[in-house]
Amino acid sequence: MIPVMRPWFGPEEQAAVGEVIASGWVAQGPRVAEFEREFAASVEASHGVAASSCTTALHLGLVLADVGPGDEVIVPSLSFIATANVVRYVGATPVFADIDPATGNLTAKTIDAARTPRTRAVIVVHQAGVPADIDDIRAVHNGLTLIEDAACAAGSRYRGRPVGAGSTVSAWSFHPRKLLTTGEGGMLTTDDPEWAARARRLREHGMSVSAAERHASGSTAPEEYTEVGFNYRMTDLQAAVGLVQLGRLPELIARRRALAARYQRLLAGVPGLTTVHDPAYGSSNYQSFWIALPADFPMNRNELLGFLAERGISARRGIMAAHLEPAYAGVPAAELPNTEWLTANSLILPLFHAMTEAEQDQVVEAVHAAAGI
Template sequence: MIPIAKPYLTEEEAQAAYDTILTGWITQGPKVQEFEEKFAAHTGAKYAVAVSNCTTALHLSMIVAGIGQGDEVICPSMSYIATANAIKYVGAIPVFAEVQPNTYNLDPVDVERRITNRTKAILVVHQIGMPADIDAFKKICKKHSLKLIEDAACAAGSAYKGKKIGSHSELVCFSFHPRKVISTGDGGMVTTNREDYYNRLKLLRQHGMSVNDRVRHEANKVIFEDHVEVGYNYRMTDIQASVGIKQLEKLDWIVEERRKIATTYNKAFKNIKSIRLPLEEDGYFSNYQSYSIYLKNSSSIARNTLMQTLLDKGVTSRRGIMTTHRESAYKDYKAHTKLPISEDLQDNSILLPLYIPMSEEQINYVVESFLEIVEPKVFNT
């Protein structure tokens, strides 16, 4: 069975975790600080704050951005549910906007239509690793005095107009879940260029503690901490961070290899008229966290039938990106939310396997299996 995704972890990561365990310092210590500094340098941001996962990164970003009860935050419904959940955590209201059919990313025109006097921020998602049009959203935010937050859960290693994702705006949130391009088992990161955000993020992730464990440990005088505000236990462990440091060293290579697989898929499927392939415009650089194919109305096979037939052949696939407003937890949105493009993309898209290391034999088998099902006449000619 060829899986949809697989983390690329080697003996180097295992050794790094092992070495860290033996130091006796296994959480919120020197390895976390090292990972933060190296991740900030890699993205081009001034600061990075490691947290337990991307959802907690989004939650803390909402807080430091000043978003609270009754505020509206515009975001895509077509995203993992954590995007909208983070808005609700602070008592704010997710306002779902439409996406562009070719990129799966928020449509700036539709976003601006949905701005009201209660709108406080735009939460833009770089879907499946494809950067959104950051400049367009920065322009809208400046015009309407809004905050811009980036959900870059899938976008480590992606770039927009020559700069890595993570350096373009004030709050950018990353995920290191096993489905992502690099992984720490789980974990997240917030990058920012604002020192005040940086300091408060560090405070909030560790119960609002005024002096962290590492500072107390290294001090030659007795120090007593104060808890200056209600915070959270959103810490990353040093074990995770040690793995993350090794993963980060390989990130550019991993992205390069993922792009080679995507290129192979693009070449193999480019002449199939019944599907639409991912669009990467000039100035946009995707890490191809996922490879999504849209099935047009002219397709000879239904999406779910295609997925099952692939599975029967030993190829795992996934449905298109979820639409949050159609999930049970958001049932109150379903009746009054009209997002035909997002719904169509979810219902008629399929994600194909893409991971490192994926052998040439496996890649070719996925291609052949897909062609045999979708274009049997061409394949058998």
């Protein structure tokens, strides 16, 4: 079976984990601090705060922005459900906005259609690694806090800079479906030193001094807990893997972009088929390669998934729409025609670093066969 995604690991990751185990310090410690510095530098942010997941990083971002009960936060429905869930974690109300069907992202116009006097923030997702036009959104909605959900976007670029550069706060994922993985894990990046310092306290139960800092200093003074915090820490085991993965990222992106370009070329002959592509203002890391089927395609999306599986190809449904899930029945939403069309008619094809051209040809030939060409 050709997998939809396979992480790129080597002996370097094994060696890095072994060094951490040998050190005797496996919890949040020096490797996490190093990974925070290196990752923040890679996205041109002043501060990185490692977390247990992108979900927890997004939650911290909303807490830092003082979003709470009575507030509304605009989010895309076309996103993994965690994007909406974190709004509920702080007691606020998510309001779903539509997306641009070409990018899968919110736009200034779709945000405007969902904005109300209670809107306090927007979570802008760089969906599947395709950068959203954040400058255009800032220009129109500069009175709102913009939190960037960059879960899929490590290595993507926007107007010549890394996605996340200059953002108020961005949240990143290191899940195995992402290019850079630590197994599980996430990161919050920001240019605000006070927000970074508070996020570090909050992720460790609100401790005034982290366990690693207390150990390194030899201090016996007890820590204080100035506010209610969370257990959102990353381990040094994960960070050691992350540091190696970060070094692999440029090569990984180059390979994925080459494979994506080949997909786009080989699938161009399927009438009406839409493939994900770079927007005019940036470049994608192609965290996922999605296609959208035309109305006259001989099979619907689910039938095509089964057709591919019978031929040894693991594909996935396109990006979910949270407003169609039972957990979000009755949640406020603007009109969402693009979201509903894309989630119903799209699927994600296999794309990973070690994918061979023969494997890619097998995928393309199966799509051609399904299309009757």
